[in-house]
Amino acid sequence: MEKLQFYRCNRCNKCTFPKKFICSKCGNTVFNLIDAPEGQVKEISVIRHMLGHKDWHPRKIANIQTNTGVSLTVGIDDDIQVGDIVNIYINDGAPVGKNKY
Numbered sequence: 302m303e304k305l306q307f308y309r310c311n312r313c314n315k316c317t318f319p320k321k322f323i324c325s326k327c328g329n330t331v332f333n334l335i336d337a338p339e340g341q342v343k344e345i346s347v348i349r350h351m352l353g354h355k356d357w358h359p360r361k362i363a364n365i366q367t368n369t370g371v372s373l374t375v376g377i378d379d380d381i382q383v384g385d386i387v388n389i390y391i392n393d394g395a396p397v398g399k400n401k402y
């Protein structure tokens with residue numbers, strides 16, 4: 302599985318995800334791709350129903366805060382708890398959090 306990548310401004314190093322066309326801090330338009338750093342699980346929710354999906358299985362999503370200032374919502378495995386440190390990967394085009402150990 303591939304790691305999720307963040308976009309880092311090549312002038313002021315501010316990280317963004319998803320990609321913006323203009324850096325919100327310095328107005329630069331050139332970004333470098335970096336591997337997303339690990340993040341901490343701040344909040345967990347369960348999606349029990351999804352419109353249009355009759356055979357939907359409940360799945361967990363988590364709000365992850367990284368040390369770059371970027372926070373994002375990702376799918377997670379059932380064994381992940383609030384406070385866990387996770388790495389963020391891309392699975393079928395969607396970000397997922399996996400336990401570090």
Ligand SMILES: [Zn+2]
Pocket residue numbers: 310311312313314315324325326327328329
């Ligand atoms: Zn910038």
